[in-house]
Amino acid sequence: MITLSHISKTFPGTRRRQPVIALDDVSLTVERGQVMGVVGPSGSGKSTLARIVNLLERPTSGTVTVDGVELTALSAGRLNEARRTIGMIFQQFNLLDSRTALANVELPLELAGVGRAERRARATELLERVGLADKLGSHPAQLSGGQRQRVAIARALAPRPSVLLCDEATSALDPASTTSVLALLRELTDELDLTTVLITHEMDVVKRVCDHVTLLEGGRVVDSGALGDVVRRPQSPLATRLLPHPQAPVGEPVVEVTVGGADHDLVLTELIRRFDVRVAVLAGSVETLGDQRFGRLQLRVDGAPETVREALDYLAQATPERELELTRAVA
Ligand SMILES: Nc1ncnc2c1ncn2[C@@H]1O[C@H](COP(=O)(O)OP(=O)(O)OP(=O)(O)O)[C@@H](O)[C@H]1O
Ligand SMILES: [Mg+2]
Known part of the structure; x- marks a missing residue:
């Protein structure tokens, strides 16, 4: 649905400022119906990426394809048309204060010439x-932050887009409004078969x-994929924050396993x-990620040495590679 291919973006320097490489060879695919989270620290290029998906910002190099149309190859007129397939919401809502909620939602339809x-x-x-x-x-x-964001969501969906881009859509909201707006975004994605990018x-x-x-x-993709896969096989320190490694108990022989999804228990x-072993869970972190539960557990496995070795071999092949190394290291 959305394909970014080798996108780079450099903002040129000025007399006082060095050029900034905001995105560096970013490739990314989001399939229809997915909710793709784009996460990174401040300045990592998230907003630039969002603006490049609908070409509010032109990439220095690389191509953007949305719904089978290569946006980077379109003329200005055709691009305006194609942009209607992409809705966007922001942290600061961007509603017109002088208009009612209804008139705000009607605005993009007015601009598109839809009858009253x-x-x-x-x-x-x-x-x-x-x-x-x-x-x-x-x-x-007259509306709360959460209600304003709901108006903004309704406005973004008015032209019936197939893609919804959300740039820090819940960052200005309190925890309760955050929860309900996120749940709404998930429901709407499923109901309307949207493709949603949550920055x-x-x-x-x-x-x-x-x-x-x-x-x-730093403008580069350090990890990407299905949430469960990134959790099981993190390629970056940032990814381990999805499911932290529990604090290792000092002086105990420990194996660490990551369990999750269907094989959770x-x-x-x-x-x-x-x-014929005894298993003690010494430390662990368990997180619900999307609709699945994942755990990272540190275990002590006791029994006859040969049996323990067999049990650890079983653990090693039943859990991801990373743990295999850890298991071997302590076995
Ligand atoms: N129009 C611009 N001109 C010059 N530099 C820019 C411009 N827009 C963004 N940058 C720079 O590009 C880099 C990435 O910015 P971007 O806004 O994409 O980061 P971000 O991940 O969205 O950060 P935040 O979490 O703070 O919103 C930053 O170093 C920023 O200063
Ligand atoms: Mg930003």
Whole structure:
């Protein structure tokens, strides 16, 4: 649905400032129906990436393809048309204060030349869908942050886009509004078969609603893939923050395993069933990521030396490679 291919972006220097390489050879694919989280520290290039997806910013090199159309190859006129397939929401909502919620949602339809009755009907329906049926006539100043973001979501969806870009959409919201706006974004993605890109500096946002994740650092992709795969086989220190390594107990022989997804409880159950060993969990972190639970556990396995070795071999092949190394190191 969205393919970025070898995107680089350099902002030219000025007399007082050095040029900035905001993105450096970024390639990325987001399939229809996915919620892709793009996470990274401040200045890592997240907003630049978002703006490049709809070509508000032109990449220095590389191509952007959305819904089968290569945006980077389009004329200005065709590009404006293609942009209607991409909705965007921001941290600061960007609503017009002088307009009611309804008139804000109608605005993009007005600009697209949609007739009055149809505009009103679609805007009303969308505001109802985002839970603001009783706020159609309210102005932004009369709404809470969470309600304003819902208006912005309804406005972004009014032209019936297939892609929704969210740049720090919950960063200005309190925890309760964050939770409900994230849940709404997930529901709308599934209901409307959207492709959603959630840009955030908060790992927690990714853990809660994304099914895929791309980690950016210094304008480069340091990790990318299905959430479960990135958790099991992290390629970067940033990725280990999705499921932290528990604090190792001092002086105990320990193996660390990562369990998750369908086999969440199976690995330990099988271990005890198959081998005559005792297993103690010394430390662990367990996180719900998307709709699956993952755990990183540090275990002490006791029993006859030969049996323990067999049990550790079983653990090594049942859990990811990284743990295999760790297992060998302490076995
Ligand atoms: N228009 C611009 N001109 C010059 N430099 C820019 C411009 N826009 C962004 N940059 C630089 O590019 C880099 C990436 O910026 P970007 O806004 O994409 O980061 P970000 O990950 O969104 O950060 P934050 O989490 O703070 O929003 C930064 O070093 C920034 O200073
Ligand atoms: Mg930003």
